[in-house]
Each structure stands twice: as structure tokens, then as C-alpha cells.
Amino acid sequence: MTSASALTREPIPSTTPYADRYVGVSKGQFVLNGRNIRFGGANNYYLHQKSHYAIDALLSDAAAMGLSVIRAWAFADGISPMYAALQPRPYVYNEAAFDSLDYAVWKAGQLGIRLVLVLTNNWKDYGGMQQYVSWFLHSNAAIDHDKFYTNREIVECYKAYAQHVIQRRNRYTGLAYNQDPTIMTFELANEPRNRSDPSGATILAWVEEMSAWFKSLAPRQLVAIGDEGFYGRETSRDYPYSNYEGNHWEPLLAVPHVDYGTVHLYPAAWGETPSGRRRVDPVAWGTTWITDHLRDGKRIGKPVVIEEFGLQVNAHDGIATERARTAGYAAWTDAVQAHGGAGDQFWLLASRVGSGSYYPDYDGFTMFWDNRASNKTNEAAHVLSTHAKHMSGRA
Template sequence: MKDHNYQAARRSFLRTAAAVGIGTAGVALGSPLTASPVLAAEHEEETHGFVGRKKTNFTLDHKTFFFAGTNNYYLHYDSHFMIDDVLTSAAALGLKVIRLWGFIDGKDANGFVMQPTPGVYPEEGYERFDYTVWKAGKLGLKLVVTLTNNWDAFGGMDQYTAWFGSTKHDDFYTNQHIKAAYKNYIQHFVQRKNRYTGRLMKHEPAIMTWELGNEPRCESDPSGNTLLHWADELSRFIKKLDSRHLVAVGDEGFYNEPGNPDWARAGISGVDWKRLIALPAIDYGTFHLYPNDWGKDATWAVQWIKDHIHDAHAAGKPAVLEEFGWRDLATRDAIYRSWTDTVYQEGGNGDQFWILTGLQDDGTLYPNYDGYRVTRSDSTASVLSAHAAQMNAKSGKHGKDE
């Protein structure tokens, strides 16, 4: 199954919000959660080959780690040939990090399913994921693994709510049976053995980060409290299972400033980015950027990048622009150059464009379903490769917090 309508589904709300200029009335925010001394401790004692964090820097083998990277959603179910083509292209471009999905719930994708029903985890459903981790390790790539989806592609949160008889998306964050099922899946995922490396996933150095979800939102609670408490609970749970890997929320970076005329900052999605990045078991802040779908322009995007890097560093955490896209091919190269230069100049820790694709089994290019496709031979790939060289050259040097 190809994820043909993914981008349209995931951003339909945003297009509506941008068109009508949605705002909210003032909403009182809850008090910050109390930090746990254990969970707040940074990764001072690194294990060789694992990406860690020291204050506002990522670290790798006791050196700072800055990166340019990408995303791809078919690495956990398509052929070895297609996986190899994407991963080798990423390495050739100098990219260091790839974000991918770590779930296929309910219906299969190309014959692979990781959880057909709650608590059932067929080993054959994980073969492509295992292969991707093995191959990434061979190529020196790091992986950000997202464990569920706010949208319905590959099952995600809506599949969990359907399994347990709920018609409300946001029950995913509060229903105890659903939360238990998701925790069981996470526990199985991080503790299972990779058939190609012989290591448990929690011992895989090719994995950089476990992400709580792809673009989680909780629109029924614009205060942000529901999502905040869920992220706190789940991130602590993962840290108890696996203290080596980083944990991130995977959200879009929406601010919660009730009454702000900019809908992306007004709190309408139930996301409160500043409080999320302050959680003790969250290692870094993620933010996304799709001006074409958000009713914004490329200039607005530059300030969006600056604000998130500044705010994350002020909170003592790294910041990663982990998804970004611009559809107009006539202007895309110049705009990507502007955005990635901003990340570099402002001290951002990493960025990951959407989406690097490659060849299919028949030798043709993977279709440009959402208009954001980048392939190794594109002029855009040259722009991103030059940026990757800048970020790679910055790695290994002492940062301001070293």
C-alpha cells in the first residue's frame, strides 16, 4: 500500500485554519510539571556510537553533532532495493539522520504489519525495519523512529481508538486501555531483537531517537495540558525502558499564546511547544514547516525557524527542524537555501527535509505524491548536500555549552 493521500489528510485542518484565520480566547495554562532529578540528568556518560545530549548540543562519541537529514515513510515495508536506494543516496548527499515510521497498525502495507490487533506483534512484520536499521548502521546513518501517527496513515492513533470502541481521536491521550496498549507496543518494539544485527533495539547505535508520535495534536484541549501530561507520561515510560536513546515528541512546534492573531501561535491544536520541550524526559524540540499548506509565505518561515531555535536553546535543549517542504520548483532551491542557512547561522542543531525518495523496483522514480519529493539527481539535492557539508564541518567542534 502506498501512502498516496498522506499529505492531504495530515494538513486539511491547517488549510482551513489558515483560510478563516482561526484564533482562540484566552485559556489559562496549567502549572509546569515538576522535573524529576533522574530524568532531568543529561547523557554525560555516552556509549560509543550513540547520539547523546549535553545541554543545547547533540553529542556523538564525546563530540558535538550537528546534522542535515531527511524523512522517508516507506523504509519499513518496501523492498530491500528501494531501501538501499534511499539510504545510499542519503549517505552520498552527506545526510546523517533519517526519520522513518516504526508502526504499521491494523491493515498491512505491502504485506507487512507490525500490530494487526492490540498486543499481537508478528515477527515477519518487522523484517524491513530490521533491515533498514542494519543498513543504516553500515552507512553511518542515524535514525529517528516515530512510534505512532496523529494521522490515519499506517493505522496510528485512530486505529487505537477504533480498536477500543472510541469515536474520538483525542481519547488516545486519556483512555487508560488505549494508553496501556500503546505502552505495550512501545515496550515490545524497543526490547525486541533485530534479526540482522542480533541486538535489541534499545541497544542499536544506529537509532538516535524514539519519537512519541508524528505531529500529535489534541484539539479538544486547547490549553495544551492533555498533550503535555501524555507526553510527560510516555517519555518517562520510554526512558525507564531505554536510557541510551534520545526521546522527542515529534510535534509541529505550534505555540500556545491564546489571542495571538497568528493561528500557528494561538494554541488551537492543543500543542504548547514551550512546555513540551521543558519536560524532563524530552531531549530536544522538534518543529515542522509547510508554508504552502499553512497559508504562510517563505519570509514568515524564516522567523519561525529563528524563534524555535532561540526558544529551545533558552530552555536548555537542542532544536531540530525535522520536516520542511516547499512545492514550487521554480523557487524551491533558493528558499531551501535561505531556510537551511538560517538553521546554520542561528545555531540550529539539525534539519530534515520532507522527503527523500528514490527508485522503485522497476527502475522508475517513486511518485511525487505530495509535491515535496526530492531525489538524488535534483538540483534541490545539490543545495541540501552543500548545507549538509556545512553542518558536518561544524560537528566535532566545541559548542557554546561544552
């Protein structure tokens, strides 16, 4: 369990379809080999923890759907019975536990799928920011969460972990992560928030430091924040547009080493429903949220990805049936396509994890390409598949 040595294994000969071609950014667009590209993709948070069988199943389904990019977790902090820790203690890295992530990177490359790798989490799942606070401040109190961004011991430990991941050599490809074009993006965090500073200055300073650090370690790959797109407007009473979470999306996107903007979309969780305080249609509200960000991204001059979005079937929240959810996803992805979005990634794609078993739908957002996974129709998955093929020009 040290950072000094990785398990040795003869690399599997690579047949990666895009060889040494890295995705870049130019004039507000993703570019590859001198041409603009767009994508439809998905999220999956368990690839770094599962068997090769489960990784093969998930990524093969993604390829069958025509998905170009998968966003995945590349962290697991602290000792827990719930997961295999990649960083069980500060500055200690469990190389055996990196096997699944290494294999996922190799497998994605073979299938022509790019990866966005996220390096920590605002939430407690897989440790995340709260684990760093617990390590260095000996506190599990939510009130101390925001010290993750300012405590120098925490900052340096997180930077060291990022360096270990970005520069580590993959046992299956023989390449360091920062030498592998399969990894399109290194992302600072999943949904970073800082309620203790509604001005946005604290998050902005952290993003400036960390994005420069990431770019210094991986100059050929993209850097993104992983934030939700909260606008940070002091006078707004509409939660996602307000400064409640301490994020100001436009200044964050303008940071020089941030290559593209990230936007998340969960109307029900944010109170944007017929039963909420503002009594709005969640799909219509979400379409406006998308078009607002795409408009402002164009003004700033950077690509924008709607990198998480989800609707649950819940009549109380305005989505009464699977058909209504499918229609909502169609409206949102149509808006991305029509208004120049660089890409989108639905939450969540899952698949088989064992012989005859499928990953559970824990949160009500999960999509399966193979509809034997549940009694539900997979009409929404087919809509998302068709959209992804249109975005990449393969329809």
C-alpha cells in the same frame, strides 16, 4: 504473529562505523565522543514497508548526499490492503512484517546513518492514533481522536507496542533496538495534536508519561516528541502560534525526559502565503518560524531540530518555480546553520523502489538525489546535500 518469538536468522557481521557510540545531549547541543555535532537529514516514511532493494537505494542515496540522520516510521497498525501491519491487532505483533525495518536499521548502521524511529501517527496513514481509537472505542469519528491520549486501554496498548519495538531483537544485527546506536532517537508520534484541549494540559500530561516510559526502556538513546512546534498562545490569531491544536511547544520542550525540540514547517498548509488571510511571503515567514524556535530552545537549554519542512511549486502559494523552491530551502537551512540549530530534515527523500521505477511524488514535496527519477532538476537536492555536509563538517 505473536510478540513472544521473532524469526530466527544468523546476524550479519556488523561493520558499523560508530560501534557503540550513542548520540547524547549536553548544554543544549548534540554530543558524540565529547564533541558537539550537528546534522542535515531527511524523512522517509516507507522504509518499514519496502524491499531490501528499495531500502538499499534510499539509504545509499542519503549517504551519497551526506545526510547524517533519517527519520522513519516504525509503526503500521491494523489490517489493511495498503500495508503490511506490524501490529495487526492490539498486543499482536507480526514479526515477519518487521523484516524491512530490521533490515533498514542494519543497512543504516553500515552506512553511518542514524535513525529517528516514530512509534505512531496523528494521521490515519499506517493506522496511527485513529486505529487505536477504533480498536478500543469502536469509533472512526474524528471527534473521538483525542481520546487516544486519555483512554487507559489505549494508553497501555500503545505503551506495550513501544516496548515491543524498543526491546525487540533485530534479526540482522543480533542487537535489541535499545542496544543499537544506529537508532539515535525514539519519537513518541508524528505530529500529535489535541484540539479538544486548547490549554495544552492533556498533551503535556501524555508527553510526560510517555517520554518517561520511553526513557526507561531506552536510557542510552534520545527521546523526542515529534510535534510541529505550535506555540499555543491563547491571544494569537496566527494559526501556528495559536492554541488551536492544543500544543504548547515551550512547556513540552521543558519536559525532563524530552531530549530535544522538534519543529515542522509547511507555510502553505498553514495559510502563510501571499494568497492566505495574512498575505505573507512563505519563505520569510518560515525563516522567522525557525529563528523563533531556535531562540526559545536556547533559552530552555535544549537542542532544536527542524525535523520536517517542505515547499511545493505552486504560484498561488508564492512558490512559482523550482528555482524559487530551491532558494527557499537555501534560506531556511542557512537560518538553521547561522542561528545554532542542532539539525534539520527535509520532507521527503525518495529513490528507486524497483528495477527502473521510482517512488511516486505523491505530495509534491519529494526530492530525488538521482534526477533520472523525474523531468525536474534536482538543484534543490544538491543545495540540501551541500548544507548537510557543512552541518556535519564534511564540506
